[in-house]
Amino acid sequence: MGTWDIGPFDNDTAADFAGDLDEAALEEREPMIRRVLKRAADATDFLETPDAERAVAAAALVVAQHPDGQPACSNYGPSEPLPEFPVDLRAIAVEALDQVVAESSEIAGLWDDVADGRKWRQDITRLRDVLDPPVPPQEEALFGI
Numbered sequence: 001m002g003t004w005d006i007g008p009f010d011n012d013t014a015a016d017f018a019g020d021l022d023e024a025a026l027e028e029r030e031p032m033i034r035r036v037l038k039r040a041a042d043a044t045d046f047l048e049t050p051d052a053e054r055a056v057a058a059a060a061l062v063v064a065q066h067p068d069g070q071p072a073c074s075n076y077g078p079s080e081p082l083p084e085f086p087v088d089l090r091a092i093a094v095e096a097l098d099q100v101v102a103e104s105s106e107i108a109g110l111w112d113d114v115a116d117g118r119k120w121r122q123d124i125t126r127l128r129d130v131l132d133p134p135v136p137p138q139e140e141a142l143f144g145i
Helices: 012-024 026-041 049-064 087-101 108-112 119-130
Strands: none
Touching: 012 026, 012 049, 012 087, 026 049, 026 087, 049 087, 049 119, 087 119, 108 119
16 A cells, blocks of 8 residues: 555554564564664665655654653554653654655655645654754844843
C-alpha cells in the first residue's frame, strides 16, 4: 500500500518498524530507536525514503515522552510499552528530522511533489519544535545598556 497519510506511522515502513519494536524485548527497544535516529542524523550524502520514514516514526515516539509532546496516536504505531528514553535522544531526533527535510532527502522531494506535502512538512516541524523549541523574536529593548 505504501503511504496512506502524513502521520509518522502512516506508511508501510513505519508500521513495520512499530511491529519490530513490539516484537523486540523491552530492553532492545530504545537501542533500536537510537539506531534508526542515528542512521538518519548521520546521513551526509543522501537519505533514502525508508530510513527517513523510520526516523520520523522514531522521533514521534521520542516526542511522545517529552513533557510538551503529544502521544504518537496511530493504529499502526507500537502497541507494546516503551522504556523511558534518555534525554540525549531528543537531540539525535532533532538532527534526524533536519535530515528528513533536507535537500538531500528522497522523501522530502517526494512530498514536495504532492498536494499534502506542505502539511507533511508542518507535521515534521511540529515534532521538531517540541524537541527544540524556536527562540521567540526579541522585542525592542526599552532601555539602552
